[in-house]
Amino acid sequence: MRRALACVLAASKARSQLNGARLPAVAGFDDASGLRASGIMVAGKKYMYLRNDEEMMCGKQGQGGICIFKTGQALIMGTYNQDMSPANNTKEVGKMADYLKEVGY
Numbered sequence: 001m002r003r004a005l006a007c008v009l010a011a012s013k014a015r016s017q018l019n020g021a022r023l024p025a026v027a028g029f030d031d032a033s034g035l036r037a038s039g040i041m042v043a044g045k046k047y048m049y050l051r052n053d054e055e056m057m058c059g060k061q062g063q064g065g066i067c068i069f070k071t072g073q074a075l076i077m078g079t080y081n082q083d084m085s086p087a088n089n090t091k092e093v094g095k096m097a098d099y100l101k102e103v104g105y
Contacts, residue, residue, distance in 0.1 A: 028057055029070055042066060042077060055097070058090065065089070069097035073105045 025042060028035040028049070035049040040059040047059025047066050057068045063082035067090045068075055078093035080086060 067093045071097050071100045071105050
């Protein structure tokens with residue numbers, strides 16, 4: 001996956017602006033060097049790149065952050081604020097990614 005054109009399957013009102021957006025963060029799954037330098041941009045917000053592996057990427061912004069999981073056909077993004085721990089966000093977004101993988105996405 002190099003770059004993806006977003007097609008939103010489900011989103012909150014705040015995230016509905018992703019539809020049709022280019023997501024350069026997708027390339028970060030293959031080579032994170034650009035994200036280390038410039039951060040993760042999603043829906044007009046910049047998150048400081050923290051880490052990633054072949055299936056998951058994390059970023060931070062203030063007291064909140066974002067976790068992005070990759071499946072065969074989708075990117076699952078979950079944001080959190082000061083009221084949720086990063087670990088719980090990663091766990092819940094990971095569960096959704098696992099489910100989508102099980103059903104073929």
